[in-house]
Amino acid sequence: MICFPPCPDASAGFQKMPEGHTIHRAALDQRPMLVGHRLDVSSPQGRFLEGAEVLDGRTCTGIEAYGKHLLYYFGDEALHVHLGLFGMFKPQKCPAAEPKGAVRVRMMSKTHCVDINGPNCCEVLSMPARLALIARIGPDVLRSDADPERAWLRIRKSKTQIGILLMDQAVIAGIGNIYRSELLWRQKVSPETPGHAISRETFDRLWSDAVHLLQIGVKANSIITVDGVKKARSRYGERVNIFNKSHCPACASEIRRVEMASRRAFTCDTCQPNVR
Numbered sequence: 257m258i259c260f261p262p263c264p265d266a267s268a269g270f271q272k273m274p275e276g277h278t279i280h281r282a283a284l285d286q287r288p289m290l291v292g293h294r295l296d297v298s299s300p301q302g303r304f305l306e307g308a309e310v311l312d313g314r315t316c317t318g319i320e321a322y323g324k325h326l327l328y329y330f331g332d333e334a335l336h337v338h339l340g341l342f343g344m345f346k347p348q349k350c351p352a353a354e355p356k357g358a359v360r361v362r363m364m365s366k367t368h369c370v371d372i373n374g375p376n377c378c379e380v381l382s383m384p385a386r387l388a389l390i391a392r393i394g395p396d397v398l399r400s401d402a403d404p405e406r407a408w409l410r411i412r413k414s415k416t417q418i419g420i421l422l423m424d425q426a427v428i429a430g431i432g433n434i435y436r437s438e439l440l441w442r443q444k445v446s447p448e449t450p451g452h453a454i455s456r457e458t459f460d461r462l463w464s465d466a467v468h469l470l471q472i473g474v475k476a477n478s479i480i481t482v483d484g485v486k487k488a489r490s491r492y493g494e495r496v497n498i499f500n501k502s503h504c505p506a507c508a509s510e511i512r513r514v515e516m517a518s519r520r521a522f523t524c525d526t527c528q529p530n531v532r
């Protein structure tokens with residue numbers, strides 16, 4: 257059984273909330289397992305009994321990711337899942353093993369079983385509710401139909417620091433804590449720069465690099481932000497430049513840690529000078 261994302265590693269000193277690439281990868285992986293199949297839907301843990309009853313026996317008609325949200329379509333209704341900090345997907349081939357841990361929802365086709373453990377959100381949405389949810393989510397860097405103008409219009413008027421705006425899923429969707437620090441370092445932008453001080457040219461670079469990095473993330477199923485390297489053979493397989501590092505790989509300066517949007521960001525004051 258493979259968990260997406262891997263179980264949180266307390267020894268790393270921080271929690272890894274799934275970023276957008278994990279959710280898009282889950283959609284890609286789970287489509288052939290579930291879409292087009294009539295599913296047995298249950299809630300082994302018992303906290304999603306009513307929702308499971310609504311969906312049980314119905315055919316899954318599609319799976320789509322919007323930022324960190326995953327939607328499983330069942331005709332005109334959808335199962336909406338947000339993993340939050342502790343949730344995970346556990347896909348496996350049938351015959352399925354007994355549910356392990358707090359499985360909120362189990363979806364089973366003839367060939368595969370997908371368990372969802374500990375999601376932050378797990379609910380059945382009507383069509384209008386689904387459209388309202390999508391309207392609340394900012395443009396997703398991994399979606400081909402994303403309109404970056406929506407993010408730009410929010411950022412250019414904002415006094416909020418870009419390090420906070422990039423984590424605000426209503427402004428721009430898919431970027432989490434690790435990609436935030438890595439993106440800003442790669443594009444030489446201080447996380448403390450207010451949104452209104454970001455030029456259009458800088459925004460375009462940030463957007464393009466986010467698309468580039470998260471696409472790599474989907475393919476590798478891991479965060480790789482160092483150019484020209486492969487996935488590491490560690491638990492998460494990540495390859496990053498400054499996240500949780502002590503010194504900058506470009507200039508050897510000490511990396512500064514700063515709390516932003518309740519999560520720790522990393523910045524090199526030499527490579528990322530603050531422009532106020």
Ligand SMILES: [Zn+2]
Binds near residue numbers: 506509525528
């Ligand atoms: Zn540096």
